[in-house]
Amino acid sequence: MYKKLMELIEEKKYQQVKRELMEMNEADVAEVLENIDDGATVIKIIRLLPKDLAAEVFSYLRVNTQRNIVETFTERELTKLIEESYFDDVIDLIEEMPASVATKIIKSVGKDKRALINQFLNYPEDSAGSIMTIEYIDLKEDMTVGKAIENIKQLDLDDENINICYVTDATRVLKGVVPLHKLILLDDNVKIGKIMEEETVAINTNETSENCANIFKKYDIVTAPIVDNENRLVGIITIDDIVDVIEQEATEDIQMLAGISPSDEGYLESNAASLAKNRVVWLLVLMVSATLSGMIIREYETLLQSVVVLVAFLPMLMGTGGNSGSQASTLVIRGLALEEIKIVDVLKVLWKEIQVGFLVGITLAVVNFGRIILFEDVETKVAIVVCATLFFTVMIAKMIGGVLPIAAKKLKLDPAIMAAPLISTMSDVLVLLIYLNMAKLLLGI
Amino acid sequence: MYKKLMELIEEKKYQQVKRELMEMNEADVAEVLENIDDGATVIKIIRLLPKDLAAEVFSYLRVNTQRNIVETFTERELTKLIEESYFDDVIDLIEEMPASVATKIIKSVGKDKRALINQFLNYPEDSAGSIMTIEYIDLKEDMTVGKAIENIKQLDLDDENINICYVTDATRVLKGVVPLHKLILLDDNVKIGKIMEEETVAINTNETSENCANIFKKYDIVTAPIVDNENRLVGIITIDDIVDVIEQEATEDIQMLAGISPSDEGYLESNAASLAKNRVVWLLVLMVSATLSGMIIREYETLLQSVVVLVAFLPMLMGTGGNSGSQASTLVIRGLALEEIKIVDVLKVLWKEIQVGFLVGITLAVVNFGRIILFEDVETKVAIVVCATLFFTVMIAKMIGGVLPIAAKKLKLDPAIMAAPLISTMSDVLVLLIYLNMAKLLLGI
Known part of the structure; x- marks a missing residue:
């Protein structure tokens, strides 16, 4: 699509490049710039663009590219860029840049705006x-x-x-709202006070962004006024910012579900050390917890030594138990996040998981029994032990997976802590206890 | 919050209930109605409300409650309700209701609207x-x-x-757009053709809703015109519909990540059989795949019989390997879904995972070696085998987890197929091969 344009850039025909870019949507211009490998060329092109287009394109660039530009720009250029930018984009930019770069930006703006920026930086993160x-x-x-x-x-x-x-009063307290299209439809001398409507949804500056998103979804609104503790209007949130929040929340949930400490840095932009740090904590916790399974196995060493074939079914049993439990916990965690499931629904969830566990458990046990009898060279007794373990594990893992996230929420923990990795580790212990005890009993060792 | 209101409902003081509800936001009224257990009371209250409020409240109700109302309403009541509803809400409603109820709704509308509804129902799902x-x-x-x-x-x-x-021409072909606020700012006799802007982002009716969401995010827009193959304007999509799409996409991704067939039915609204059906397929696939691990173990039965303590470390090794791999695959799958990672980035991802795998692998191996030496009663040789396996498994599982989702995308499969459950199953095989071979070598059995 942009092949011709990339060639022009390659050939350094910058005036022609400029003409082409000025005809394009700013998001597409940003995409073109992101595909140029040489940082110096990107800056050369940004400098060519009219100031207002440059500022718009800038807001669509990736953090690393933005940083490169801010670091290279003169103070004068930076002042122009910031002047042409939307205020919330400037705040985002400052928050994402390292301290030295952020200082350079703050220095480049006028005194009034600097005070306002500082006030914004004081709002809690994700508020x-x-x-x-x-x-x-x-x-x-x-x-x-x-x-x-x-x-x-x-x-x-x-x-x-x-x-x-x-509509605000002299002290900036929010009194009401008027949809813009009403202004068009009415006579010029009607007073605003007469036509304004009461605003039922005003959000406090300290509300979390997650709650803002929930309010937007619940009331199906596209804009909400933001007020301070004295109900004075200080800003607005529009739904396009909420889209980012929803996406970010989903990403964090997904990270937690995989046992990763949530981070809002992009994957490709994170360095290996910070990726490793986000992952190693849970792995350590789970690795140490898994030694409990090891202890159980050592208790039954004699049993395993005499019927070593039992070991061959462990990966399948532990895998299926873990997957069954984490299917349930994932659905419930997502349901809680979307507020489709509430704490009071715990018994409904439990009952549902019992039914699902029964249906799934029976199916898996029957299929597996058939497979073992047909294809594996083991005693029927062993097949019975394996399949009975399978059934009970699936049943119990589903119940645990369904209930624990709700319990976590009740205890004011993040339900996502009860994600697949932890549920699987618990399910391993469960599998071993059921499996080895049943084997001891049925095989009489 | 609504305690007083619930009491009034309990006491059947419906006129008072009506007065209270009419002062509330329609989303809140819907919430009150959802908290009433008795379906007949809900219908009684809906009938009390003014028609326009009733229609708005109706659009916020859950599918089951809506169904109950549609089934109970007379055809006349239904016609009124549908007349007062937004057209896209009516389409959603028809799509969510079982066939008999949908027919009742379609019968209740006028001929013109019926033709339009049928046209809409012909658009592919999620387009x-x-x-x-x-x-x-x-x-x-x-x-x-x-x-x-x-x-x-x-x-x-x-x-x-x-x-x-x-702005459209006589054949309804889209010519341009005019932001409403421009109309306010300009003189009454200016021609629309003079002030309209070219619309750069028009979406075809057949585009998937997922792509629509990506377009909205890329261009940071709040409304987009929808055109047919002849570029004739047939509708618009607003960002509040896109919010639903984004949420739904995230939910489906999360379901797939846990090895569940995606479904847009709510958890509490799904019956046990359909929940079981969505879960059993992957469990069966994974259960059968896990027999590969069993086959490997049976190959090494003699080894395990003589050093049965090796079995005690299997849950920890398999758990850690699975978790390491699925951390990587989850991040990459999410990155692909958000279009932060593209197919061409495969080498960057691989290199990142090699570094992360090295850092995480070393950490876990060292911690685990210390723990075994200090607390467990096993030979140092065994500890070395366990920790070396740990290191290599983490390294390789991270690489596999990072690359396979991209490979799936390259093969035009959904990357989410390479989710935690499948990666864990693969990692189990890996763990066993490394572990048992290394044990054989180092322990000389």
């Missing part, structure tokens, strides 16, 4: 305050529609934020 | 056509701004869809 934007339409109750429209004309706002106007 | 809405503003190039505003006044549109107007 409503930290993701809101300050670009919105602010009206007063005693304004007329005509005056309001005139005011809006003065502003230079992005259309995504402009479909709802907020 | 842009199936999630779009038909309520949008449609302008012509030769209209003046004044005429356009007059036209908009005639429409009765939801504000979420109203911030962008679409």
Whole structure:
């Protein structure tokens, strides 16, 4: 698609490159730049672009590319870039850059904006305050529609934020909202106070971004006003920011489900040491927990020595038990995250898992019994022990997997702690206890 | 929170209940109704509400509650309810109801709408056509701004869809867009053709909803026009529909990561048989694959019989190998889904996993060696075999986990097929081969 463009860049025909890029969507321009391997060329092209386009393209670039640009730009260039950027993008940028680069950015902006930036950086990470934007339409109750429209004309706002106007009093306390299209439909001299609606969903700056997302989903809204503890309007959150939050939350859940400490750094952008750090903690915990299984096995050494074929079924039994349990826990953890399952539903979940465990357990046990009898050279007694273990393990693993995440939530822990790796480790212990005891009993050793 | 309200409902003071509910947000009313156990009471209350509020509340209810209402309502009531609903909500409803209930809904609407509904039901599931809405503003190039505003006044549109107007020609081909706020800012006799902008992002009705979400994220847009193969405008998609798609995609990915066939039915709403069906397939596949591990063990029966303590370390080794591999595959699968990782990045991923595997492998091996020497009563040689196996398994499992999802994508399979359960099963084989061969070599048996 961009082959011709890449050739022009290769040949350093920059004026032609500029003309081509100016016809493209800014997200596509960013994609082209990301495909250039040489950082110096990227900066050369960014410098060629008109300031407003450069700022828009900049906001779509990856963190590493942004960092490269900020470090290379002169203070003057940086000031221009920041001036043309949306305020919430600037905040995001500062938060993602290392301290020295962040300082360079903060230095490049005017005094007023610097104070505001500092105020924003003080909002807790992942709070409503930290993701809101300050670009919105602010009206007063005693304004007329005509005056309001005139005011809006003065502003230079992005259309995504402009479909709802907020009405505040002299102390900036939020009084109500007016959808923008109402302004068009009404007579110029109607007072804003007459047509404004009460805003039922206002979010406090300290609310977590996860809760913001839940509020947006529950009320099916696209914009929400953000207020401080005195109900004064300080910003708005639009649904496009919420999309990022939802995606980020899902990624963190997925990481936890695989026993990885959640991180919002991209995979390719993380260095090996930080990836290793995020993974090693759970592996250590689980490795040490797994020694419990080892202890159980050592208790039954004589049994295993005399019927060593029992060992051959261990991987299958432990694997199936772990998978069964983690299927249940994964579904319940996701259900809790989406608020489809609540703590009070614990008995419903348990009953469902008992039924599912029974159906799945029976199926697996029967299929496995057939397979062993047909294809494996073992005593029928051993096959019975294996398949009975399979059935009971699946049943119990499903129940544990269904209930433990809810128990974790009840104890105010993150339910995702009860993810596949931990459930599998527990299920291993379960398998061994059921398997070895049943073997001892039925085989009479 | 709703305690008083629930008491009023209990006491059948319905007029008072109605007054209270009419003051509340429709999402909150739906929540109250969902908490009433008796279906007949829910219907009684829905019937009390003004028709427009009833329709809005209805759209927030769970599928089972909606079904109950549709089944109980008379055809006349149903017609009213559907008339007051947004068209895309009606389509969703029809798609979620069983055939008999869906037929009842389709019968209750007028002829024109029925034709349109049938057209919508023909769009492939999870396509842009199936999630779009038909309520949008449609302008012509030769209209003046004044005429356009007059036209908009005639429409009765939801504000979420109203911030962008679409310009089409006589054959409904999309010519451009005009942000609503531009209409406010400009003189009444300016022609729409003069101020419209070219729309760079138009989506075909057959595009998958997953691709729609990616387009919304890439271009950071809140609304997109949907066109047919002749570029005629047939609807729009707004970002709130995209939020549902993103959430649904994440849920499906999470299900696949746990070896569950993806389903968009809620956990509590699914019956045990369908939950069991979604889970049993992968469990069977994995159970049968695990017999490969059993075969390897049987090859080494003599070895295990003479050094039965080797068995005691199997759960720990298999668990750690599986977890290491699935950490890597989970991160890569998620990276592929978010398009952060592309097929061409395969070597970068491999190199990263080699480094991470080395760091993590060394750490685990050292910790484990210390633990065995200090706390377990085994020969040093055995400890060396265990820890060397640990190191090599972690290294190789990380490499496999990193590369296989990308290989699956290259082969046009869903990368999520290479999820934790399958990677663990492979890793078991790996562990056994390394462990038993090394033991044979070092212990000289």
